[in-house]
Amino acid sequence: MRLFKLFNNKRLFILLITLVAFIVLMGFSLGPRKSLSWPENFLRDTTGFVQKLFYKPAGYIAGFFEDIGNLRDMAEENKRLKILMAQYARDKAQYNFVMSKNEELEVALKFTEAQRNLYKYEYHIANVVSVTTEPGNNTLVIDLGSKDGIRLNMSVTSTEGLVGVISNVSNFTSTVKLMTMMDIHDPNSQPPIAATAVNKEGKTFGMIESYDQKTGMLLMNKIPVGDPIAKDDKIISSGSGGTYPRGMTIGIVEEVKISQFGLTSTAIIKPAAGFQDWKELFVVFTEERVE
Incomplete structure (x- = not known):
């Protein structure tokens, strides 16, 4: 019994000493000091080392996964940008096409209105389907045919000038014989054009x-002596003969030559039409052919 009591007193004594030491230690920790005690330094250094040992690799791992996420976001962004670039290129091309088409139609509209006001003709626009440039067979095919009212020998023009005449007609397409096939010695050639000069109608023929x-020039023959035709005159169809409507632009006079015997003259004419790179042309409907 005494031994048990002594043992209890000893435990109480140790607890008391421990409490006092803890209070003293707390006093040192809370009180104003210039330096830490070695246990505190040891504890702080140990804690810092452990944090550095574990937190730094953890930071690398976290940064690695963050970089992966950023790369994924960048890839998605690049994909979106590529799609936008493709859409922009497509829209730009479409815009350019529409603008070009509008410009062509504006020119065509002004041309047809001006011609209609002068001679009351109708101009049916036609797309060029194909072009043949073989020697002796300079023709092209347009996408208008008999169903559209096209008939043989109708005149075909561009916005610049006369191109040729309809030489063959099917239901949906027609063949145009070009002026470049004109040959006085060829019976299958395009019919001759009765022509005059602008502001000299009735005086020039x-x-x-x-x-x-070889020269790419048209030859205007049978010009009578004393005719006032001259260089730079604008030549148009006179309407005589009925094949070609009156007032169709043909070209510009480059030179006038007197024939060998001095009875007539020949005018060298540069065609107004370029005879290449056509996309659209106009078929001329005169009053008796308008349907």
Whole structure:
């Protein structure tokens, strides 16, 4: 019994000493000091080392996964940008096409309105389907046919000038024989064009009968002596003969030559039409052919 009591007193004594030491230690920790005690330094250094040992690799791992996430976001952003670039390129091309088409239609509209006001003709726009440039067969095919009212020998023009005449017609397409096939010695050639000069109607007259393949010029023959035709005159169809409507632009006079015997003259004419790179042309409907 005494031993048990002594043992209890000893435990109480140790607890008391421990409490006092703890209070003293707390006093040192809370009180104003210039330096930490070695146990505190040891504890702080140990804690910092452990944090550095575990937190730094953890930071690398976290940063690695964050970089992966950023790369994924960048990839998605690049994908969206590529799609936008493709859409922009497509829209830009479409815009350019529409603008070009509008410009062509504006030119065509002004042309047809001006011609209609002058001669009351109708101009039916036609797309060029194909072009043949074989020697002796300079023709092209348009997407208008008999169902559209197209008939043989109708004139075909561009916005610049006369191109040729309809030489063959099917239901949905027609063949145009170009002025570059004009040859006075060829019975299958395009018919000659009775022509005159602008502001000299009634004074100037001649027949455009052939095309010089070497020079690319039209020849206007049978011009009578004393005719006032001159260089830089604008030549148009006179309407005589009925094949070609009056007032169709043909070209510009480059030179006038007197024939060998001095009875007539020949005018060298540069065609107004370029005879290449056509996309659209116009078929001329005169009053008796309008349907």
